[in-house]
Amino acid sequence: MTEVPPRHPHGAPCWVSLLAHSLEATQDFYSQLFGWVFESTPQPFGAYVRATLNGRAVAGVGELPRDRHMAVAWTTYFGTEDADATAELIRDCGGTVGVGPLDADDAGRMAIASDPLGAVFGIWQPLRYDGVEVMGEPGSLAWNELVTRETSMVGKFYSAVFGFEPEAVVSADFDYLTLHLAGHPVAGIHGVGQALPRDRGSHWMTYFAVADTDDAARHVVELGGHVVRAPRDSAFGRLATVADPEGAVFTVIRTAH
Template structure:
């Protein structure tokens, strides 16, 4: 399930995750205590923003929403692009929506915020001086990104056409899951959950963060003011749990096999 940081530079591969919250300080305190992140200022175009570092290397971004913007707080997966403007046009031509950008984030790169035809939000990142997540496969780093949607057939063509993914269906049949490959490597997934799709969230991209002990991590989430949405359970890729932070942003923690 995990991917090397170098893989994330391939156009289409997840390369960065970012969260916009109402209180940057409270969010930094939560993730700093949970994952051991340290923070440094990042581009301030949309307001206060900080990059999270682990062992001196960039792993994620945290920003603060303007006080008058009452938007859902959620992690956003960014997909790599060699040309954000061209990718934005491909998104539009395939039935998606580009809500923000493309625009420059200082000298770090060029970005856009988009959604697929069913409304799942994701970002586009064309790196310049900052290419994306610099550390992977370590506790406290993003190790997998997965689109959770009603069914895989309805969005498969969109992601294949825009990002040139090669999709492989799950085995055994009956489990509605596609693994997305680029240059022979698994980089992301699409999970069709049918009627189990959360009504309050709709289709969305889920970020998985590695932890050394999933059960301990879920206890820590609760201690820090977050919530456990799906308790720790075993899977083919490791022990995982779905949790939410202090402002309700949902993510998954996994103890990889």
């Protein structure tokens, strides 16, 4: 009997997904970087594959329609028990719902939205697929962090929509909120002020765990990607910000423990 993974609590990041121009080339890059194995998944909006690591789901990759010339980026999805009700709440709290809610075959119900400062995210109401089945192991999701101008207003938005309990980092020069659910940290919001990238604006950053940050950054370059911000040490582990060959930015991190 197959073990069913634990359900992600309402509001917790539960999935990450990438829309790419070349599905084949993108699969090749991430399979070599993280050891992912891909399997096709029926979707109403085009070709889509689920990435697995040792048989456990870690991420999704879809192919953009050929006539869509949009930036390629990873999208963080938050779990919800009712996608339609959450979409309505997003609108009521000053956000925008751009796609959906709609059924993703029989896997679940989803929508794509943006917060009041423009950061794009998804919501996922699971039916057949709960979301990621492993976190924190090399090659899997480690953390999700909103990079935005300042934390106060947008922090209230996410708390109102998903029920987060925000905890501020007390520092004169560091604007950061850790978002908790039932006492556990599940995501972060980093206010970077004028350092916000002009070409990206507010955005959710996906962190993937790796065994060695420096090796992973070198491997990204060897596979045709590039390093956005060189490997560096942090309170949470050594990390580097990188981009795949199509320009999708993500962070690799070797956790301190």
